[in-house]
Amino acid sequence: MTVKLVYFAWVRERIGKPEEEIDLPDDVKTVRDLLSHLKTQGDEYEAALQYPEVIRVALDQEHVEHNEKIGSAREIGIFPPMTGG
Amino acid sequence: MTVKLVYFAWVRERIGKPEEEIDLPDDVKTVRDLLSHLKTQGDEYEAALQYPEVIRVALDQEHVEHNEKIGSAREIGIFPPMTGG
Amino acid sequence: MTIVPLIRVQAQDFDIRAEIDALTGGRHDIGAVVTFTGLCRDEQGTLSALELEHYPGMAEAEMRRIGRSAIERFALLGLTAIHRYGRIAPGENIVLVVATAPHRQAAFDGANFMMDFLKTAAPFWKKEHGTNGSAGDWVAAKDADDRAREKWR
Amino acid sequence: MTIVPLIRVQAQDFDIRAEIDALTGGRHDIGAVVTFTGLCRDEQGTLSALELEHYPGMAEAEMRRIGRSAIERFALLGLTAIHRYGRIAPGENIVLVVATAPHRQAAFDGANFMMDFLKTAAPFWKKEHGTNGSAGDWVAAKDADDRAREKWR
Numbered sequence: 083m084t085v086k087l088v089y090f091a092w093v094r095e096r097i098g099k100p101e102e103e104i105d106l107p108d109d110v111k112t113v114r115d116l117l118s119h120l121k122t123q124g125d126e127y128e129a130a131l132q133y134p135e136v137i138r139v140a141l142d143q144e145h146v147e148h149n150e151k152i153g154s155a156r157e158i159g160i161f162p163p164m165t166g167g
Numbered sequence: 168m169t170v171k172l173v174y175f176a177w178v179r180e181r182i183g184k185p186e187e188e189i190d191l192p193d194d195v196k197t198v199r200d201l202l203s204h205l206k207t208q209g210d211e212y213e214a215a216l217q218y219p220e221v222i223r224v225a226l227d228q229e230h231v232e233h234n235e236k237i238g239s240a241r242e243i244g245i246f247p248p249m250t251g252g
Numbered sequence: 253m254t255i256v257p258l259i260r261v262q263a264q265d266f267d268i269r270a271e272i273d274a275l276t277g278g279r280h281d282i283g284a285v286v287t288f289t290g291l292c293r294d295e296q297g298t299l300s301a302l303e304l305e306h307y308p309g310m311a312e313a314e315m316r317r318i319g320r321s322a323i324e325r326f327a328l329l330g331l332t333a334i335h336r337y338g339r340i341a342p343g344e345n346i347v348l349v350v351a352t353a354p355h356r357q358a359a360f361d362g363a364n365f366m367m368d369f370l371k372t373a374a375p376f377w378k379k380e381h382g383t384n385g386s387a388g389d390w391v392a393a394k395d396a397d398d399r400a401r402e403k404w405r
Numbered sequence: 406m407t408i409v410p411l412i413r414v415q416a417q418d419f420d421i422r423a424e425i426d427a428l429t430g431g432r433h434d435i436g437a438v439v440t441f442t443g444l445c446r447d448e449q450g451t452l453s454a455l456e457l458e459h460y461p462g463m464a465e466a467e468m469r470r471i472g473r474s475a476i477e478r479f480a481l482l483g484l485t486a487i488h489r490y491g492r493i494a495p496g497e498n499i500v501l502v503v504a505t506a507p508h509r510q511a512a513f514d515g516a517n518f519m520m521d522f523l524k525t526a527a528p529f530w531k532k533e534h535g536t537n538g539s540a541g542d543w544v545a546a547k548d549a550d551d552r553a554r555e556k557w558r
Contacts, residue, residue: 088460090458090459090460090528090530091458091530091532091543092543140460140463140528143460143462143463143466143467144463144466145467145526159460159463159528161460161528161530162530162543162546163525163545163546164524164525164526164527164528164529164530164546165524165529165530165531165543165544165545165546165547166457166459166488166499166500166523166524166527166528166529166530166531167443167488167499167500167520167523167524167527167529167550
């Protein structure tokens with residue numbers, strides 16, 4: 083399954099691109115699985131996702147916990163804790 | 168001693184005037200004494216001060232409790248609970 | 253430098269943007285501005301106007317006392333409070349509070365505190381005039397307003 | 406009738422008076438308007454600008470979710486939230502919330518709730534640019550902002 087990943091703030095800067103399409107490996111079921119998988123994709127991913135517990139994820143623009151199943155989500159947002167307002 | 172009494176809202180309407188100067192009798196020491204004294208001054212005062220416990224009093228434009236001594240206050244405000252804002 | 257509250261009691265309306273600008277203009281240390289505006293409601297069409305009476309001199313003095321407490325308690329950078337008197341129609345402004353602070357909770361608390369004490373301690377009284385031409389009743393003080401003060405103990 | 410929050414995410418500044426008028430104009434049932442404006446501070450002269458990044462689409466959607474919760478929870482009569490993005494200089498506006506209600510505490514709570522959740526759940530990120538020409542650091546999320554949400558449990 084192909085999904086669109088979108089990155090923001092220092093996650094975007096460290097990975098070095100704002101978005102990309104990837105094919106999800108069959109064994110990537112949850113958000114946590116996805117973060118672990120991405121971390122193995124190179125130094126830039128390792129730098130961005132070094133502490134996965136602080137990373138926030140949205141499936142189709144809704145916040146989810148790391149144990150959430152990715153299911154049929156088409157767009158996955160990956161970003162640091164928010165600092166707006 | 169002469170003091171200026173100023174009335175507001177329904178206290179003013181019932182007494183029928185916005186202010187007056189009176190001579191304080193010697194035995195009027197506290198705010199409570201003053202309210203009791205005024206109540207004997209006619210039906211309009213009786214109507215205004217029927218329930219003295221709800222009446223608020225300010226000495227020289229500062230809120231005081233009924234047991235406060237009048238002392239050297241020159242202006243005594245007498246009015247119902249406030250409803251601004 | 254001691255920060256003093258800006259207090260006005262007036263018949264005319266106020267301009268909220270001008271009042272905010274007066275507190276924030278030219279400074280770069282304010283992170284939060286909270287305003288409260290109180291308006292006249294028509295009470296489901298039964299009210300044609302409010303008439304606001306006040307104790308001249310004491311109204312300003314009491315608002316200033318409350319404002320000084322708010323500035324000190326919440327470390328506000330500025331505080332403005334304006335209360336109108338006279339006849340006020342439904343939809344019109346009655347009262348404005350503007351509180352500024354470095355951070356948001358102080359600004360919220362400052363404005364909220366100012367309003368809770370203004371309601372129960374500033375010498376203003378409201379009379380309601382009905383759309384049926386009734387001469388008008390004085391608004392009764394609300395227990396809820398006295399209780400609202402308790403949260404600041 | 407369901408009341409829906411008015412949500413905007415924009416680069417340009419906002420006009421607080423126009424936003425208040427949009428919620429209050431022509432109605433006579435609103436007794437209280439509370440506004441919150443968040444401004445860019447210069448951090449004792451060390452900050453030359455904030456750069457605000459957001460997640461287009463999700464920023465609006467999340468603000469709308471928070472706004473709907475605020476309207477329902479506090480029975481608001483109206484709620485507007487506007488968040489800017491891009492480069493913002495000290496003294497400039499960042500965010501505006503306007504909440505209207507029949508009575509004051511609901512308006513205060515509605516605006517305060519909206520801000521607490523907007524800070525921690527709406528996808529915006531601030532980068533600080535220093536007056537010393539430094540490239541800029543991302544602002545760290547504050548524990549105090551997470552704790553601020555706890556008061557609404």
